[in-house]
Amino acid sequence: MTITIHRGSHQIGGCITEIKSEIGTKILIDLGHNLPEGDNPSEDVYDKPENLDELLRGVDAVFYTHPHGDHLSFEAKVMEAGIPQYIGKASKAMMLVLKGQQVFNAKGEREEALRKSIDAIENFHEYDAKITIEIGDIRVTPYFVSHSAADAYMFVIECDHHTVLHTGDFRDHGYRGKGLLPTIATYITRRKIDVLITEGTMLSRNDSRVQSEEELMKSAIELMKRYDNVFVMCSSMDADRISSFYNANKEFKGRPFVVDGYQWMQMKTISETLGSDPKGWRYRFGGQLYYNKHKEEIQKNLPRNGITMLIRNNYQIRKMIDELYPLMNPERTCLIYSQFRGYVLKEHKAFQQRTYDFIHSRDWHIEYLHTSGHASKEALAAVCGKVNPRYAIIPIHRDAESDFRSLPISQELKDKVLTATPHEAIGGIDVVIK
Numbered sequence: 001m002t003i004t005i006h007r008g009s010h011q012i013g014g015c016i017t018e019i020k021s022e023i024g025t026k027i028l029i030d031l032g033h034n035l036p037e038g039d040n041p042s043e044d045v046y047d048k049p050e051n052l053d054e055l056l057r058g059v060d061a062v063f064y065t066h067p068h069g070d071h072l073s074f075e076a077k078v079m080e081a082g083i084p085q086y087i088g089k090a091s092k093a094m095m096l097v098l099k100g101q102q103v104f105n106a107k108g109e110r111e112e113a114l115r116k117s118i119d120a121i122e123n124f125h126e127y128d129a130k131i132t133i134e135i136g137d138i139r140v141t142p143y144f145v146s147h148s149a150a151d152a153y154m155f156v157i158e159c160d161h162h163t164v165l166h167t168g169d170f171r172d173h174g175y176r177g178k179g180l181l182p183t184i185a186t187y188i189t190r191r192k193i194d195v196l197i198t199e200g201t202m203l204s205r206n207d208s209r210v211q212s213e214e215e216l217m218k219s220a221i222e223l224m225k226r227y228d229n230v231f232v233m234c235s236s237m238d239a240d241r242i243s244s245f246y247n248a249n250k251e252f253k254g255r256p257f258v259v260d261g262y263q264w265m266q267m268k269t270i271s272e273t274l275g276s277d278p279k280g281w282r283y284r285f286g287g288q289l290y291y292n293k294h295k296e297e298i299q300k301n302l303p304r305n306g307i308t309m310l311i312r313n314n315y316q317i318r319k320m321i322d323e324l325y326p327l328m329n330p331e332r333t334c335l336i337y338s339q340f341r342g343y344v345l346k347e348h349k350a351f352q353q354r355t356y357d358f359i360h361s362r363d364w365h366i367e368y369l370h371t372s373g374h375a376s377k378e379a380l381a382a383v384c385g386k387v388n389p390r391y392a393i394i395p396i397h398r399d400a401e402s403d404f405r406s407l408p409i410s411q412e413l414k415d416k417v418l419t420a421t422p423h424e425a426i427g428g429i430d431v432v433i434k
Contacts, residue, residue: 001160002430003195006055008396009419009433012201013070014044015396016055017166021159025136028055028062029155029166033073038351046074056081061135063127063142065168066152067091067098067237076113079120086133088142089126090151090273094237096121097269101262129153130187143183146174148373150239150270150283156188162429163191165387167198169397172379173212173371174240175282180379184386194427196389200398201374203406210376213240219369220248220336224255227334228306231321233359234338236263236312238373239270241338243282249308257288258298258309260317264290291320302327311335313358325362334365341368381407391427393417 001021008015013035020026034042046052052074064072064087072095078085087095099121103114127133132141137160142153147169154167165188172180202210211219224230230249234241246267249257259267267285275284289298291309298307302324309324311317325333337359342348344356359366375383384393384407393416395404405414418424424431 001162001164001428002432003164003197003394004432004434005197005394005396006434008398009394010398010400012397012399015071017197017396018059019138019157019159019164021137023137024058025138025159026059027135027138027140027157028059029157030065030071030168031055031062031074031078032071033069035070035350037349039353049077052077053081056083059083060138061086063087063140063155064091065154065166066147066149067095068149068169071169075120075124076116079116079123084125084135085120085123086125086127086140088151088153089128090270091149092121092124092126093269093273094150094266097262097265098237101265127153143187144176145170145180145183146177146240147171148174148235148238148240150237150274156191156193158191160428162194162427164195164197165193165389167196167383169199169201169374170379170383171210171373171375172382173210173376174373175213175243177212181382181386184383189387193387193389195392195394195429195431196384196387197394197396198380198383199374200380200395200402200404202372202376202380203395203402203404204399205372211371213244213371216241216338216369216371217244217248220245221251223334223336223367223369224248224252224308227332227365229302229324229328229333230306230308231311231333231335231364232308232338233311233313233335236266236310239274239283242267242270242285242310245308245310245336245338246285246288247282252306252308254301254305256294256298256301256305256307258291258294258307259288260291260310260312260320263310263312264288295323299324299327306332313355318358318361321362330363331365333362334367335359335362336367336369338368338370340372341370377407381409384409384413388413389416391416391429392431394431394433395419 004018006016017029034044036042139158141156157164342350343352
């Protein structure tokens with residue numbers, strides 16, 4: 001077995017991991033674009049066809065842990081190369097809703113590219129948790145993890161008598177995060193993991209306690225008691241976050257939960273996929289009002305019942321706010337910003353002027369209520385300890401200056417951390433970290 005970290009050992013996002021068997025079967029885990037910095041699009045070596053062609057040469061399948069753009073971006077080119085692609089059922093459905101929304105307003109080359117992307121996603125193979133897929137002599141078994149993407153997985157990869165666990169992005173403080181360590185204990189540790197490949201996004205962030213999604217929902221209820229009108233800016237692909245605000249709003253009789261057409265479709269898709277699980281009650285949405293369809297009803301009842309509304313920064317949403325805001329008391333109105341704080345901090349490299357201007361475009365109160373989609377340092381340490389790989393821990397999806405060995409793990413585990421090696425043979429496994 002050969003493990004090649006093409007990208008991700010010294011950056012957050014854009015991670016690409018290759019697993020190759022001795023006889024030459026080759027798979028990729030994730031193939032996404034570099035994250036943008038601020039308002040500017042990111043540069044990516046794989047935007048050049050010759051570089052992407054070289055990366056894809058000999059690849060037998062691509063497996064996506066979840067559908068965020070820094071993990072899934074080149075699907076049309078992968079399809080053109082005739083390579084099968086695999087993703088979870090809910091992720092596939094939500095990606096089709098997203099691309100369908102994007103193509104609606106696109107023109108020219110952008111529209112053509114989006115239609116190729118839709119065609120590729122429609123042809124994705126769907127995998128299921130705990131069901132093994134065989135690609136030549138490589139076996140891949142997905143296991144569900146909680147993340148800010150609605151449908152995320154870690155993979156156990158087996159070949160050449162070796163076993164690797166690739167965690168993808170995960171956390172233990174989401175609604176289904178409590179299942180992380182029990183899943184590892186029940187299904188994974190018995191396989192005797194040789195190499196653990198794990199994210200480390202939160203390593204370089206402050207040491208403040210990470211609140212759970214359940215705690216966030218309770219905080220949302222308290223804010224809704226203070227404000228009659230609540231605009232919520234959060235990801236439309238984050239089922240946990242939508243659930244938090246949706247279920248918080250249910251505590252207020254008569255207050256409508258309002259969305260636009262795209263958000264309505266995503267909530268419907270989440271209900272039909274994640275909500276269809278017997279334990280998926282948090283993701284069964286109903287009664288939300290589509291603004292353009294229920295405009296008169298919403299505006300008529302607003303002075304009496306108030307409103308909770310999911311918003312995004314686009315022309316259509318700004319037009320809706322223009323229509324609603326004159327009916328509101330600014331002192332009883334707030335915008336809850338529920339995304340990564342770095343986007344609106346001027347000193348941060350991820351700062352987005354457009355987002356900053358939007359949230360400060362009204363005299364509403366601004367409240368910050370967010371929790372990360374990524375593992376805390378404590379969760380990372382717990383996973384390392386529970387998995388206890390025999391040979392190596394390879395951290396990816398982390399800032400270059402972060403130190404994985406700073407985690408509260410045993411010295412034995414710290415000694416197994418690999419962060420940079422052009423080539424190393426460990427326990428019969430070749431490891432290349434670029």
